Amino acid sequence: MKEKILQLKGVSKKFGGEYVLKDISFSLSEGESLGILGKSGSGKSVLIHVIRGFRGYEPDEGNIIYSVSACNSCYWLDIPSKDGEKCPRCGKRLEYREVDIWKTDDRKLFYNLRKRIGIMLQRTFALYGEKSAFENVVEALSSLDMYNGDIILNRAMELLKIVNMNHRALTPARDLSGGEKQRIILARQLALDPIMLLLDEPTGTLDPHNTQLIVEILRNFVKGKKAMILTSHFPEIIQELSNRVIWLEKGRIESEGEPQRIVLEKFGLPERKKISIEVISKNEIINLKNVKKYYYSITRGIVKAVDGVSLTVNEGEIFGILGPSGSGKTTLSRIIAGITEPTEGEVLVRVGDEWIDMKQPGPLGRGRATPYIGILHQEFSLYPYRSVLYNLTDSIGLNLPAEFAKLRAIDILTGIGFSEKEAEALLKKNADELSEGEKHRVALAQVMIREPRILILDEPSGTMNPITKREVAESLVKIKREFGTTIIIVSHDMDFALMTCERAALMLNGKILHIGDTEEIVKRLVELRAEVIGVPLDMIKAASEKEREISIEKSEITGG
Incomplete structure (x- = not known):
């Protein structure tokens, strides 16, 4: 049986006295991917921010509860099904815990939980601009405080190959295109081995070939018992990557169900549309x-x-x-x-x-x-x-x-x-x-x-x-x-x-x-x-x- 990793219970959020999210409830299990669809302004990005625990996005009502396996010694957090296993960082035993991310008094636990939730925001490229693509990934790996130098170097190159950016390893991040920066962000998030990924338009700046590449990477991520929540304006991306879809309308969940059914209802697509990778870029x-x-x-x-x-x-x-x-x-x-x-x-x-x-x-x-x-x-x-x-x-x-x-x-x-x-x-x-x-x-x-x-x-x-x-x-x-x-x-x-x-x-x-x-x-x-x-x-x-x-x-x- 799959363990629940996230539960939202009656979550609402106001800005300027107006509800942007109202009574949002759903759960997410290990190895499950949830797609969020909706028109612009429906609350998709706000929901991602609330789930991640960003400052200024504390819900006005409701609870956001994470289930994790936690090390009480070094605060390493992992997926809930690893309860009782050894901590990969310090070797102590992991213990099952439920954490209400917005209501816990343990601030160290709060910050460490946020670190274990990977995120890619739409057109937000949080990279060290003067450092190379390789150095940016090395920084992420070093922050885990788990690996020595040679392992970090090899793992960084492996991650760059995974996102098809090994040919830009020495290029400063400031000189990368938007799509290239997006792939380095993903490599950094994968380097952190997160328990869950939150993705806001993960393929928005990518060409068709690299879109297909990222789809395969994310599909494999979920296969590893991790969880994923993604938003996209492209229904075919949601269909490719989601087990389940919710449709947001003015901050409320209007419908929920199997991806093809929701996409068919809202977009009128007659069948599952496969992503094309045959388009040749004409960017000058x-x-x-x-x-x-x-x-x-x-x-x-x-x-x-x-x-x-x-x-x-x-x-x-x-x-x-x-x-x-x-x-x-x-x-x-x-x-x-x-x-x-x-x-x-x-x-x-x-x-x-x-x-x-x-x-x-x-x-x-x-x-x-x-x-x-x-x-x-x-x-x-x-x-x-x-x-x-x-x-x-x-x-x-x-x-x-x-x-x-x-x-x-x-x-x-x-x-x-x-x-x-x-x-x-x-x-x-x-x-x-x-x-x-x-x-x-x-x-x-x-x-x-x-x-x-x-x-x-x-x-x-x-x-x-x-x-x-x-x-x-x-x-x-x-x-x-x-x-x-x-x-x-x-x-x-x-x-x-x-x-x-x-x-x-x-x-x-x-x-x-x-x-x-x-x-x-x-x-x-x-x-x-x-x-x-x-x-x-x-x-x-x-x-x-x-x-x-x-x-x-x-x-x-x-x-x-």
Whole structure:
């Protein structure tokens, strides 16, 4: 039989003399999830605050009673069915207790009970802004006063992987997007191993893929005999996660029952709606408007390296800038990276939810964005007689604890295509022992370990044989999938662009001639080459097809 963990008995709450909650009664057992539905202003968020024990939300009437197993020595609290078991913190016996959270005289018990109730509030991101995502989770684990250093480091990385944020482990919380912050909040709450989770719109700022991820995490949380209460404007989320639903109307429970029935009554949905994860984000991360870069040359006069370029790049896509040598591709990529300042125009790059003007110098201007833009030059270099681990950490100034440095390096290497066993073996090798394909992927890892949001690759396939080209193309597609990184490939290699890029821009004489599907842009580039060099188009196409025969089709790499 499941133990009750929470009981509300006749709870009412007034603000300004008006009832916002009236006579609310229900109970919640271990392993049960309760969904709260209702229109805006129905009292959902107020009810969450009252249950958690927030200051200023003490009910005017009624009782909120928690059933717990408590340690009378260290005040550790656990689910009620653990009565009689050993306290995980001090080893004493846990004893069953009922606590009226608003009426107990034991203030230490009150505060410890609140700590054991996890909460995620709508668009409230209580994080240490200057500390990294990893440090924020470590802080939560350290507050339990139960684990030593190595266990905390490993558990923190495990939690970041669970919420799909290991690729942002070193990023300061202030530079995360709203959805990313929400996932770090959840990781912190899971770190505390709460007896119950209170969730107010837990997926409100998430894309469909991460919504499905969070749904699975929360479902597993409840399976562990924990309890959960959640509110959402999305009825499909309530159906996915709730065993039972209450409908609030002007602060009162108007109806209660099985999720599908309540949703059908209130929303008229004919059937349980499965969450879609096939939607591709169209959030822009780069926006260029009429960008120009002019040079003066004694022999050539005014050189228009970039001449009125406007384009946008979406977050998480692989975008190609294609064109013949001297077309302005590299200059444009350096402008995006903040290395070269444009003569004219607007260059905006998004960091988290903030748009940064790359023309503005200093730490409040492009200095905010450049740490999140990684560049892999065609002529990359590694320290040949130092280990791969050294090349990935110490050589680029990453000052990390030894154990965490190894964890982070393995995480990045597996993210770009190596197996965990291969990654561990690779870390011990010197760079000069690697194959060309391995060196290129380690160079990629060296850029990726800094957690760039935007990765720029300048002629990445210039000297590659077909096998290495395939390996690197597979790594780039995996980076996009695993880390959500936006990748810009600057190249004249049509095959490599077809393998990797979803969209591309065709550039000539500093101008963008076309932007569109990569196959369309490559076709136009072939036609352009024929026109420029005066060779019949069918000969150019035949040469291109011959070159592609020794390569791999894009669909084989991307699975498309």
